[in-house]
Amino acid sequence: MGFLADALSRVKPSATIAMTQKARELKASGVDVISLSVGEPDFDTPEHIKQAAIEAIGRGETKYPPVSGIVPLREAIVRKFKRENGLDYKVSQTIVGTGGKHVIYNALLATLNPGDEVVIPRPYWVSYPEMVVLCGGTPVFAETGMEHDFKLQPDELERVITPKTKWIILNSPSNPSGAAYSHDELKKLTDVLMRHPHVWVLTDDMYEHLTYGDFAFATPAQVEPGLTERTLTMNGVSKAYAMTGWRIGYAAGPEPLIKAMDFVQGQQTSGACSISQWAAVAALDGTQDHLARFRAAFQERRDLVVSMLNQAKGLKCPTPEGAFYVYPSCAELIGRRTEGGKTIETDEDFVVELLQAEGVAAVHGSAFGLGPNLRISYATSNKALEEACTRIQRFCASLR
Ligand SMILES: Cc1ncc(COP(=O)(O)O)c(C=O)c1O
Numbered sequence: 001m002g003f004l005a006d007a008l009s010r011v012k013p014s015a016t017i018a019m020t021q022k023a024r025e026l027k028a029s030g031v032d033v034i035s036l037s038v039g040e041p042d043f044d045t046p047e048h049i050k051q052a053a054i055e056a057i058g059r060g061e062t063k064y065p066p067v068s069g070i071v072p073l074r075e076a077i078v079r080k081f082k083r084e085n086g087l088d089y090k091v092s093q094t095i096v097g098t099g100g101k102h103v104i105y106n107a108l109l110a111t112l113n114p115g116d117e118v119v120i121p122r123p124y125w126v127s128y129p130e131m132v133v134l135c136g137g138t139p140v141f142a143e144t145g146m147e148h149d150f151k152l153q154p155d156e157l158e159r160v161i162t163p164k165t166k167w168i169i170l171n172s173p174s175n176p177s178g179a180a181y182s183h184d185e186l187k188k189l190t191d192v193l194m195r196h197p198h199v200w201v202l203t204d205d206m207y208e209h210l211t212y213g214d215f216a217f218a219t220p221a222q223v224e225p226g227l228t229e230r231t232l233t234m235n236g237v238s239k240a241y242a243m244t245g246w247r248i249g250y251a252a253g254p255e256p257l258i259k260a261m262d263f264v265q266g267q268q269t270s271g272a273c274s275i276s277q278w279a280a281v282a283a284l285d286g287t288q289d290h291l292a293r294f295r296a297a298f299q300e301r302r303d304l305v306v307s308m309l310n311q312a313k314g315l316k317c318p319t320p321e322g323a324f325y326v327y328p329s330c331a332e333l334i335g336r337r338t339e340g341g342k343t344i345e346t347d348e349d350f351v352v353e354l355l356q357a358e359g360v361a362a363v364h365g366s367a368f369g370l371g372p373n374l375r376i377s378y379a380t381s382n383k384a385l386e387e388a389c390t391r392i393q394r395f396c397a398s399l400r
Contacts, residue, residue: 015367023361052282069096100236100249122369178320190224308389347372
């Protein structure tokens with residue numbers, strides 16, 4: 001349609017949303033579908049956070065907030081970074097946006113010029129390349145590989161950096177692979193970045209609190225303080241506080257960048273929802289007791305899913321450190337035929353046939369830039385996960 005912007009033709013639709021929609025349609029037609037394609041915790045927002053929002057409404061905190069966020073939330077963000085990451089930021093170095101996604105989008109919009117390159121390790125969260133393209137930049141993909149547990153290696157980082165590189169986007173724990181960088185793994189990457197002073201670091205720490213076992217979370221500016229002056233540390237309340245619908249994300253970084261993001265935001269949203277911001281103050285400053293409960297539940301589910309998927313013929317599933325996703329390879333099953341006579345040529349064929357045959361919705365890895373794999377979200381009940389994995393095992397065993 002000639003009326004629409006050319007930029008739209010350069011952007012891909014979200015495969016995760018498409019898969020969720022397909023599953024929804026099948027369910028509506030009466031099929032018993034288990035969806036493993038969702039990207040949000042199945043827990044409810046903790047009660048004290050909801051109460052803080054109700055009280056904010058009662059106090060009349062219902063007017064336009066400052067564009068960069070209400071000061072009490074920006075102060076809570078400063079405290080959070082100090083307490084949890086050992087990072088020292090001033091209030092003027094923080095910004096609040098309408099979800100983590102919007103914070104990233106603003107950072108890119110405020111900085112990218114045509115021809116600027118953004119390094120994105122794959123597999124990546126589906127939105128990164130599309131946001132870069134929408135902002136006029138060029139995504140440059142860095143390879144990771146299952147043999148490295150989907151983690152970027154320093155030599156590959158060195159290889160993809162060019163004079164045009166403006167940003168690298170790091171995401172740990174990762175959506176879609178669940179992989180998370182230890183302090184030492186991250187240090188090897190920050191050492192490379194120290195040699196390239198023109199490259200800025202956008203670190204998406206959205207899943208910081210969802211790590212399992214004795215894994216210790218680390219973030220680039222903490223691992224290498226020398227990078228602080230060119231790092232945007234982004235985080236949010238969506239995943240750790242089960243607040244996806246409240247739409248609050250935040251970031252901290254050098255003041256000129258934050259000012260530019262504020263400038264962009266002032267002509268877009270005029271700031272994030274005031275009531276949600278008060279709820280986020282309670283999330284960051286309040287008790288973190290729910291986190292132990294979330295983590296224990298997710299760890300149990302991760303272990304269940306990894307174990308059952310590794311018993312499925314032809315699937316290989318590494319054990320990731322965090323988030324609520326696993327990313328098994330289905331490479332051995334490519335070329336096999338379903339009972340209905342369809343040849344599985346790609347991971348997309350695999351998820352489509354799996355949905356048709358067994359009513360299990362997963363997302364194909366190629367949508368995240370690395371396949372043949374599947375992304376499976378385990379943010380659902382143990383009972384549903386057990387049933388879904390049993391069906392996946394049956395489907396894999398049925399392929400000839
Ligand atoms: C890696 C990653 N970053 C950012 C976001 C966006 O978070 P929000 O819902 O706060 O916009 C998501 C959500 O799925 C995510 O997986």
